[in-house]
Each structure stands twice: as structure tokens, then as C-alpha cells.
Amino acid sequence: MAHPVIEADECIACGVCVDDCPQGVLELQDVATVTDEDSCIACGVCVESCPAGAITEIAED
């Protein structure tokens, strides 16, 4: 399944990706966390919206 790869060390916990994901895949815990991987449609919105560059890719596995 597709899922975003989040570098926790880079995440500033701004919540932008959580708000921008059209599928509700992400939740802000201590850092952005994938909580509903099955819903990810690999649209790439979270990668583009992260101001910290913490979401490096959409992995397909």
C-alpha cells in the first residue's frame, strides 16, 4: 500500500499535512503520524505541503 514516509526528526508538528491530506491518513501525535495507511491514494499533497521537507516520498509497498 502507498504511504508517506515521514522523517520524525525533521517534523516541526505544524499540522499542515494533517489538514491538507484529502483522505485523513495523517494524525498529529508528537509528530505527524500515518494512522490510516489503507486510505492513502498517493496523491503527493502532503509532500508538497510540508514546510519542513519532512515528508520525503510516497512509498509503495
Ligand code: SF4
Ligand atoms: S499522499 Fe495524499 S492521500 Fe496519501 S497521506 Fe499524502 S496527502 Fe494523504
Ligand code: SF4
Ligand atoms: S507538514 Fe511536515 S512539519 Fe508539518 S506536521 Fe506534517 S510532516 Fe510535520
